Amino acid sequence: MTNKPLTYKDAGVDIDAGNELVDRIKPLVRKTQRPEVLSGLGGFGGMFALPPGRYQEPVLVSGTDGVGTKLMLAQHLNLHSTIGIDLVAMCVNDVLVQGAEPLFFLDYFACGKLDNNVASDVIAGIAEGCLQAGAALIGGETAEMPDMYDAGEYDLAGFTVGAVERDALIDGSTIASGDAIIGIGSSGPHSNGYSLIRKILDRDPEASIDGVAASEQLLAPTRIYVKPILALMQAVNVKGLAHITGGGLTENIPRILPADLDAELNTSSWSRGKLFDWLAETGNVELAEMRRTFNCGVGMVVVVADEDAGRAISTLQASGENAWRIGCVRSGNQAVQYLT
Numbered sequence: 001m002t003n004k005p006l007t008y009k010d011a012g013v014d015i016d017a018g019n020e021l022v023d024r025i026k027p028l029v030r031k032t033q034r035p036e037v038l039s040g041l042g043g044f045g046g047m048f049a050l051p052p053g054r055y056q057e058p059v060l061v062s063g064t065d066g067v068g069t070k071l072m073l074a075q076h077l078n079l080h081s082t083i084g085i086d087l088v089a090m091c092v093n094d095v096l097v098q099g100a101e102p103l104f105f106l107d108y109f110a111c112g113k114l115d116n117n118v119a120s121d122v123i124a125g126i127a128e129g130c131l132q133a134g135a136a137l138i139g140g141e142t143a144e145m146p147d148m149y150d151a152g153e154y155d156l157a158g159f160t161v162g163a164v165e166r167d168a169l170i171d172g173s174t175i176a177s178g179d180a181i182i183g184i185g186s187s188g189p190h191s192n193g194y195s196l197i198r199k200i201l202d203r204d205p206e207a208s209i210d211g212v213a214a215s216e217q218l219l220a221p222t223r224i225y226v227k228p229i230l231a232l233m234q235a236v237n238v239k240g241l242a243h244i245t246g247g248g249l250t251e252n253i254p255r256i257l258p259a260d261l262d263a264e265l266n267t268s269s270w271s272r273g274k275l276f277d278w279l280a281e282t283g284n285v286e287l288a289e290m291r292r293t294f295n296c297g298v299g300m301v302v303v304v305a306d307e308d309a310g311r312a313i314s315t316l317q318a319s320g321e322n323a324w325r326i327g328c329v330r331s332g333n334q335a336v337q338y339l340t
Contacts, residue, residue, distance in 0.1 A: 012146030017114045021142060024120050028127040032137040036103070039138065046138030048104045050163065057166040061100035064159045065090040069194040074219060075152060080118050082221040084125025086191045089222035091160040092133040093300065096226050097241035099170035099233065100162030102133050107140040108157040112149030114142065132224040135160060172240040172256035179239060179329040180309035181263055185322035186299030188275055190222040192246045193293045200283035207282065209274050217275050225300045228319035232302070235315040240303035244295040251292060253301055254334045262332025266339045269326050272297040303329065
């Protein structure tokens, strides 16, 4: 038996590497800062002050999420620069649908052995996502746990807080029969359904679509809709918003509908895209399963009065989004009806 003094590094945790990572990411974090941020990296908590006079009766809206098994695909391909955008998107898009502007974001990065090059790429993606959302990256945590994760493995979690005036909350309660349903295009499967996607990819791992590997296309980051939707809210009365995540169109749209209404969708109004076609064909995935698992080309749904539909679509298109009318609200029982 030896009496050699043990260190944290002997146990697999390198404090110096963690400190080096903080120094490397400080410039990235600074780019995301807003005037309301009162603290920099290194404190025990991030501080953010609501600007005096901006809100009369503010409601804080919080959201937390991860990236799911899309992380496993990123790690398998050794492509880490965009997965952080996914992390931010999954959180900020969720608070956005309540009408809230995301104010700040925090991340949690857990790994077996800290690789500063990989971690820097991931956090650079998180910072980019925060820039796209207009949210300040005010803190985070890096955990090196060699007994929890194998070398080369890491996991991510994120947390965001947004704010909205109480009388501007969007909860779907004013949605009525005859309202228009608008779809906003996705960039792919976003960050949902990857346990199924990876099984499909196993059937044809070398597949390419239009000359680009399907595996790489599947890493396209989740689209962040914050700035276009905030602009839309200034232009028209937005009655409802649905972020199309796990559960697809089939389960997410009913979450914002009153109990006596249905969403009637005209699926011939859009093409889901070649990547979704490849997933369906290669996996022999039935249509109902596709609609219940994936966004099928629609990453966000907007409900407005019928007379506001044209203006809403033109406003979204002016913000760079692919937006179009995909259906309308009808009497029903809080479900999605597909018209083919």
